[in-house]
Every structure is written in structure tokens, then in C-alpha cells.
Amino acid sequence: MKTSWRSASLVASAAAVLALTTACGQDGGAAAGSQNVGATAAPGDVGDLGAGAGDGVGAGAGQASASAPEPAGKLSVSANADFGELVTDGAGRTLYRFDADTAEPPKTTCENDCASTWPPVAADDAIAGEGIDKDLLGEVTRPDGTKQLTIGGWPAYRYAKDTSPGDVKGQGVGKKWYALAADGKKAKAEPAAGLSTRNDPKLGEIVVDKNGMTVYRFMKDEAWPKPVSACTGACLEKWPVVAPVEANDTKGVEKKGLMSFTRPDGAAQQTIDCWPIYTFAGDKKAGDTNGQGVGGTWYAVKPDGKPVGAPKK
DSSP states (O other), X not given: OOOOOOOOOOOOOOOOSBOTXXXXXXXXXXXXXXXXOOSSSOOOOOOOBOOOOSOOSSOOOSOOBOOOXXXXXXXXXXXXXXXXXXXXXXTSOBOEEEXXXXXXXXXXXXXXXXXXXXXXXXSTTOEEXXXXXXXXXXXXXXXXXXXEEEETTEEOBOOTTOOSTTOOTTTTGGGTEEEBOTTSSBOOOOOOOSEEEEEETTTEEEXXXXXXXBOEEETTOBOSXXXXXXXXXXXXXXXXXXXXXXXXXXXXXXXXXXXXXXXXXXXXXXXXXXXXXXXXXXXXSTTXXXXXXXXXXXXXXXXXXXXXXXXXX
């Protein structure tokens, strides 16, 4: 039975962020030349695997010994937070494509030392699993006569430095190697939402910006009857404001009171539940929560805009 590839629907852009005139608390708003793969034949030998350990951006010229490739097995689609959905083999290892190859017609250019670092995937035993369209699976004959799997016409490889299932260490190597998406294109994650949530092991579900940086509230601010920020001057160097985000560019954040306002200095700032929100200069990477509880006045934000762990008044 044919397994069809999941297609992601694009969400049409909706209205812009609510203007301040909206009262707080209201709703804010298969390629040519590729052959179908048989399911029963034994996997072919990629042959000519060199001993080089380079990045595989070119073909090696040394004499190499033949070695049978690992079976592809049942292919499937795996989700990766950084690179989106990508194809993995039956052992969970990521499959890659090489920019120096071609898909129309399928052609492989990675040989010898290159094929040691980027072992070709044998075509004969590949099976289309969930999320894989079997009509996009094919094969190409390598210079040594072995059959290599193609996806959407692109020859498929593994990366020798991926030692565990789920590794994607080959992504972007030499600016020529990329994980394969199910349609044969380069795997690519969808842009992160302007505001979304993540589950922090200590703080629970909290709001983050498009870069994954934790969002905070200042307990000296005001939200009613309109947003007012008490963080001014030097305070803003440590606590940069979050710029306005469209309501349809959020994920997991409550829409009520999701709006922007204009600060006294003329800058626009985003709010959640009408409370001004900020990031912290002391957070150096996504996932940091170094601003939590600073001065007893700064706290991470829940999806409904409430501060996490703030003392009750």
C-alpha cells in the first residue's frame, strides 16, 4: 500500500498585532532516470571505500577496498528540532544528499575516500515506511557497478561521524552535505514562532521568543488599565524589550491581552495579558533562565502571562 508523505499546510498571515486602542483583557487577536527499488534483492556492494577521513567534498584518488554497505531497511521520517523532518534508515541513522551530485538524471560523484566518510546507502533492500512515498525511491548505478538508493532522484548517503541514532553531525559539512527530506530536498526546519512555549525542567511551561530565549516579566510594571513599563534607562541594557509579534505568529501563548504598546521613548513593546515582556542579557543561549527571580522582581512568564514563582501579594 502506498505510504504518502505528510504535507504541512501553510497558515495564511492574519491581522497585525492589536493596537493600543484595544482594551487590555480583550482577545487579540520521482525524478527522471530513477528506477523503482525492489524489496527482496540483496543489498549491493558500494565498493572502492577509501581510508580517508576528510569532509567528503571531493572524491579521493587512493586505492580502496570493497566493503558491503549497511542495509537501508525500512525508511521513515524523523522530526529534528533544528533541521525539521528528515529521512532516517531502519537503524535510525540520518540520510544525506551531496550538492555535487545530480537528481535529473540521478548521478553520484562521491567515490573512494569520499565514500569512506559518506558511505552510499544500498538500494536493494530499502522499504518505504511511514511518511515516505515509495514512488520517490529509486536507484542509481555507481561507477563501480553497485546500486545506490535515491530519494527524489538524489543519491543517499550516511555520515561516518553519526555514531548514534538521531545524530545529524553531517548537516552543512563543507556547505555541500545536507540531511534529506522525504521529497529529496534538503531538510529545513520551519521558522520558529515569534513567541512560543517550552517545557523547562524546573519552571514548567514558559514563554520563549523566536530564538528560544526565555521571556520575563518585571513586577514593578503595570498592565491595567494600560501597559506601563517601569524598566527604563540602564535597566533596558540588562532587560531588552520584546518587539511586537503578530498574534498569528505565536504558538501556545494565550491570545487574550496579547498586544503591543508604545513606550515613552517611542519604542514598541510586546505584552502578554497586557504585561510588558523582556529578555535577559544574562541568558547566553536558548534554554537559559538566569533571569529567574533576579532582585525578587523578575520572573519567567507562563503562557497566560502570569509570572512563574513570584511571591503572592
